[in-house]
Amino acid sequence: MTQQKRLLIIDDDPDFVEGIKAILDAAQYNVDVAYNPKSGLQALQTGNYDLLLLDIMMGRGAEGVMIARKMRKDPKLREMPVLIITGIREQIAFLFPGGPMHPRFVEVDELVEKPVEPRLLLEKVSTLLATVEAKKAK
């Protein structure tokens, strides 16, 4: 029996969040949302999440990076896989769309660009979850 996975989305654009939450809901994930970095961090510390979907450009700048930095310093949160969903298009992504990009903010993370296709989103989420499971099993 597999337990339902708990995901947290931190993103300040409610309409965009709606567009990814619906996809994850449909795939039977249990999804919570925080609409700003502050309540996001709170949720991370109190809730027991299996994966974080993190927006980078929030508020007045790259506040998502701040969250990732704080997670890296936290011995418990450091283990959590993070899928970074961002509108910033790096040159590499411009040339090689869909190519793997590992921002290495935390142990296990990956980056996808906004907007993200449902299939790609679900694939990334399940891959990240599986990577962490495999690490734990070791």
Add this chain to the structure above:
Amino acid sequence: MKTMEQIPKVLIIDDEEVVLDSCTQILAAGNYNVTTAPNGETGLDLAEKFSPDIAFIDLKMPGISGTEVLERINELDPTIVTVVITGYATINSAVEAMKLGAYDFLPKPFTPDEFRLITRRGLERRKLMLETIALRKEKEMLRDNFAAIVAHELKAPVNAIKQNLYVLDMELAGTLNESQKNRLDRMMARTDDLLKLIHSWLRVLSVDIDKVRETFKSLAVPDLIATATELVEPHAVRKDIEVVTSFQEPLSQIEGDEMSLIEALVNIIDNAIKYSYPSSKVTIHTKETGEGIEISVSDTGVGISKEELPRVLGGFYWSESTQADEPSHGLGLTISQRIIEAHDGKIAVDSEPGKGTTFVISLPALKRLE
């Protein structure tokens, strides 16, 4: 950034001990951090280490002259407000000093009130100067980041729309009739076009020529072309266009930034495909001339009229004769041109309406290893 939130720092340079003492006394009542120097040499040393907000300089001192001290402090940090102290007999030199950048002058003897007033005014001036600099910096930063900010603000709503269209597409799968499905697909395609357009704008505004130069290394042109052709393949296949490449051998390497050169080639080849008739050919040939490496990209498509030709590489261009209803924004060529120019190269274009167009990229060659 310098600010004056701390206690204002006052430096007094004078060879008369009595002047230094009385000035220190006068300011002791106020909230000042006062340091004194008995000669020009010590004064200059302190100007650097103590970094005062205001400096009083006696014009008549043994050793380094007051005027020289003034000049050197101005060179060190032009935002330090300088006031010259002078006897009646040297009013002329006070005027000279002001010409050299002193903010004001203080004739000896002076009353405590005069000294306090001039100190306050000088510090006010210093504050304004620092504020002006801070504002100017902020303005420059805003201008530099303007493109990025605007692009992010433009992209956010489009991203949200596209993301929800994905969801609709997923949720409504199987329930829409043919024309409804078509409409949804068109909406997705058009939002994609808009996103691409925003990205292109951002690229045009942000191709930083100096940054491109930082990552120069030796490159083989055939490799660059191979990567670029691979990237445009989906577009070529959709229009049933064959991209044929050939190159002269041996071929010197070039020096450049791999990523941006591939981007420039992608834009030009993609452009050739876009203006080609379906089921035709795009030919890419590379050769070496005495001048360097020449890459020509030719299509047998719609071509460009003589009137339009000069405008193609001049800025934001797109042809009225675009095939079908393909999204076309002329930004790609502008980006390519800027990239090639950053590599000390040139792009030329030649075309005949109805026959096709050829773009020729010339880049300086590296000396071949024998």
